Amino acid sequence: xxxxxxxxxxxxxxxxxxxxxxxxxxxxxxxxxxxxxxxxxxxxxxxxxxxxxxxxxxxxxxxxxxxxxxxxxxxxxxxxxxxxxxxxxxxxxxxxxxxxxxxxxxxxxxxxxxxxxxxxxxxxxxxxxxxxxxxxxxxxxxxxxxxxxxxxxxxxxxxxxxxxxxxxxxxxxxxxxxxxxxxxxxxxxxxxxxxxxxxxxxxxxxxxxxxxxxxxxxxxxxxxxxxxxxxxxxxxxxxxxxxxxxxxxxxxxxxxxxxxxxxxxxxxxxxxxxxxxxxxxxxxxxxxxxxxxxxxxxxxxxxxxxxxxxxxxxxxxxxxxxxxxxxxxxxxxxxxxxxxxxxxxxxxxxxxxxxxxxxxxxxxxxxxxxxxxxxxxxxxxxxxxxxxxxxxxxxxxxxxxxxxxxxxxxxxxxxxxxxxxxxxxxxxxxxxxxxxxxxxxxxxxxxx
Amino acid sequence: xxxxxxxxxxxxxxxxxxxxxxxxxxxxxxxxxxxxxxxxxxxxxxxxxxxxxxxxxxxxxxxxxxxxxxxxxxxxxxxxxxxxxxxxxxxxxxxxxxxxxxxxxxxxxxxxxxxxxxxxxxxxxxxxxxxxxxxxxxxxxxxxxxxxxxxxxxxxxxxxxxxxxxxxxxxxxxxxxxxxxxxxxxxxxxxxxxxxxxxxxxxxxxxxxxxxxxxxxxxxxxxxxxxxxxxxxxxxxxxxxxxxxxxxxxxxxxxxxxxxxxxxxxxxxxxxxxxxxxxxxxxxxxxxxxxxxxxxxxxxxxxxxxxxxxxxxxxxxxx
Numbered sequence: 001x002x003x004x005x006x007x008x009x010x011x012x013x014x015x016x017x018x019x020x021x022x023x024x025x026x027x028x029x030x031x032x033x034x035x036x037x038x039x040x041x042x043x044x045x046x047x048x049x050x051x052x053x054x055x056x057x058x059x060x061x062x063x064x065x066x067x068x069x070x071x072x073x074x075x076x077x078x079x080x081x082x083x084x085x086x087x088x089x090x091x092x093x094x095x096x097x098x099x100x101x102x103x104x105x106x107x108x109x110x111x112x113x114x115x116x117x118x119x120x121x122x123x124x125x126x127x128x129x130x131x132x133x134x135x136x137x138x139x140x141x142x143x144x145x146x147x148x149x150x151x152x153x154x155x156x157x158x159x160x161x162x163x164x165x166x167x168x169x170x171x172x173x174x175x176x177x178x179x180x181x182x183x184x185x186x187x188x189x190x191x192x193x194x195x196x197x198x199x200x201x202x203x204x205x206x207x208x209x210x211x212x213x214x215x216x217x218x219x220x221x222x223x224x225x226x227x228x229x230x231x232x233x234x235x236x237x238x239x240x241x242x243x244x245x246x247x248x249x250x251x252x253x254x255x256x257x258x259x260x261x262x263x264x265x266x267x268x269x270x271x272x273x274x275x276x277x278x279x280x281x282x283x284x285x286x287x288x289x290x291x292x293x294x295x296x297x298x299x300x301x302x303x304x305x306x307x308x309x310x311x312x313x314x315x316x317x318x319x320x321x322x323x324x325x326x327x328x329x330x331x332x333x334x335x336x337x338x339x340x341x342x343x344x345x346x347x348x349x350x351x352x353x354x355x356x357x358x359x360x361x362x363x364x365x366x367x368x369x370x371x372x373x374x375x376x377x378x379x380x381x382x383x384x385x386x387x388x389x390x391x392x393x394x395x396x397x398x399x400x401x402x403x404x405x406x407x408x409x410x411x412x413x414x415x416x417x418x419x420x421x422x423x424x425x426x427x428x429x430x431x432x433x434x435x436x437x438x439x440x441x442x443x444x445x446x447x448x
Numbered sequence: 449x450x451x452x453x454x455x456x457x458x459x460x461x462x463x464x465x466x467x468x469x470x471x472x473x474x475x476x477x478x479x480x481x482x483x484x485x486x487x488x489x490x491x492x493x494x495x496x497x498x499x500x501x502x503x504x505x506x507x508x509x510x511x512x513x514x515x516x517x518x519x520x521x522x523x524x525x526x527x528x529x530x531x532x533x534x535x536x537x538x539x540x541x542x543x544x545x546x547x548x549x550x551x552x553x554x555x556x557x558x559x560x561x562x563x564x565x566x567x568x569x570x571x572x573x574x575x576x577x578x579x580x581x582x583x584x585x586x587x588x589x590x591x592x593x594x595x596x597x598x599x600x601x602x603x604x605x606x607x608x609x610x611x612x613x614x615x616x617x618x619x620x621x622x623x624x625x626x627x628x629x630x631x632x633x634x635x636x637x638x639x640x641x642x643x644x645x646x647x648x649x650x651x652x653x654x655x656x657x658x659x660x661x662x663x664x665x666x667x668x669x670x671x672x673x674x675x676x677x678x679x680x681x682x683x684x685x686x687x688x689x690x691x692x693x694x695x696x697x698x699x700x701x702x703x704x705x706x707x708x709x710x711x712x713x714x715x716x717x718x719x720x721x722x723x724x725x726x727x728x729x730x731x732x733x734x735x736x737x738x739x740x741x742x743x744x745x746x747x748x749x750x751x752x753x754x755x756x757x758x759x760x761x762x763x764x765x766x767x
Contacts, residue, residue, distance in 0.1 A: 006554075006558055014545075258540060261510070261539070262599075266535075
């Protein structure tokens, strides 16, 4: 038993002292910080050169309102400080909008009816950079029943720029709608009122307390129902998948560098394997403690910690340990069976497919956590740690017996994986020159 | 305090009884029996692939025999004695990214040593091997010879009662070879039982109390050097003459000429007639009838379909 802990301690210290671990720990926050910083930087560097565009208004009525709305927009931009409020439970977060370019329209008067010549003339101006774009408003745009000449043609040399066409579409649509209502003798304000959407409030369930008091259903909290379950599951997957596959490399490296034989002469193979697994569990727990701790602090800072039920932390760490022991023993078995990195690649694929199951299945489970499919797939041991965690995290959570059954099945499956891996490890770690295959690994498992 | 009297079992460091180990259809070790007395140096010799490493791994309980019994330091068929065994494998295995001190500490703690003894042992052995200044360097920075000495320290640091060395001298320059050789002899003098496999016959002759040769999985020699040589008789002739090996090979009745440069070793059924024959043809500077060297015996046995091998097969082993 002592030797298991000695191996585990060495594996742990080797890992946490390595540059790879420090880089790995810092990678996620650093990448996030860089991406956020890059976005802020990019926003500041947004090209806000005024976009001049010509308007050939064949309807004869829409240029003036369009120019007025462009002016209003430009005035607002010049006034600065545009922001939107993101509502959070209990507070509101003000988020600044990125700087925007002004839109400068100019009316294009065209005497003749030669549209092709007008198009060519305006295109030449765009090519000469005098204009950013031009639009041709159809003559029948205001006629609700017209099919010909009832559209707007947007011409540009920069089709990837979306702000201007999007603004034109929404602005002209609103203006044309108003005018069509007026033409039809309909009060547009009344139409807006009558056609207002129906708000659907999302709530939980009412409940009766032991005292008999009825507690009203609470309004659904998107952080508690979406962000915490999905974020928690992704984090669980992340900390497991950054640690477990590393076992394949360490075992294979020890085998290739002939270290295994020295170790096996001192430690029985099963104890050696268990030591390695436990070392990896400790490394992963360190990683998750850092991440979970940091996220908990962030949620506490924003007053959102109440959205994370305390028991969820316990489930997180329990499922993390089970997943690591289960996946880790699979990766150890592959590492022991292979002779070089190249061998490992072909054997990794089926194992990765099994490991990927929870990730591929989480969306249907999230949408319908109590469906027969969700229940079934969350009781499939390789997927249980992630998917049962997801189901527990989504209120109101699965029945207790489902959770208990999931844990029991996973523990049994995990013990089976460890047992089979120990048998593969015992033989594979010293075998040389034999091409690894699943058939050979199965043979090793069933051998005495 | 006087140590308790040794029992019969404890006087033997290693006892193998009819041990057989097969891998698939290949029999790596076939009905091997061996008794290694405590405190001796036992040399394992044999061509590559003959079963030396399998025998060693069986002694270490890395491999379990298909049949037969393995008793090591009084423990039967368990790993209970492994903490009292030091092992230097044929292919060296050190963590390249770890420092010398940490590698040695890890291997020592796996043998059950406490921290204080480990630290003391590391300091002592590094100084002995002239590697003190390398203690905090990474293993990858060491030369091959240095790494081999570190691997040797890893094998001996836990003060083993039985030291098993698989090819301890391979790849060492004469200076480092002498350092390791002296360390082995020192441990032997302190009472450690040493088993080592080697392809260096001269080293085996000078260092070993007993020689064990395995060939194609079977024991073909086992005994002291004197007893082994005795069993082969004085059938070797050492000659130094003008004309050298080419002339000797052309003479009738001459077998197994081994050219040593200044002299040659050979076999001939009638040494006197050979001497007469040579004297008529060339100048003979030296002519000696002697016992065969271990090297010569090895070659004779390992030569395909040699008479010695046939004899060993019929008698079922050495002395």
